[in-house]
Amino acid sequence: MSVFKITNLNYLQDKDFGEFKEVLAEVNASPSKVGKLADVLSRVALDPWSASPNDFSVANAKVLYLGVNKPAFPTVRRFSNVMIIELSDDSVNFSGQKLYLTFN
16 A cells, blocks of 8 residues: 655645735744734635644744745746745644745
């Protein structure tokens, strides 16, 4: 039996986070601002993202990268920039998975 784990939440790959690039930069500079990221995700994805542990949680998430979009990333090429976030165990449904938030 083969077991594999999905590591990327691709349901956000065609979403444009350009309106929120200042918030993304702020979260990158200060991880304590993760509550702002939850608000952005809720607005763009229309899911109940939260800064508290639950099904859709960014609590204790880590920003892995903020910069130029690269062909190696599972993203849409029309966006020139990306923020990659790894979700923690506090995100019950998505523990260890990565979010790719794209923008120009």
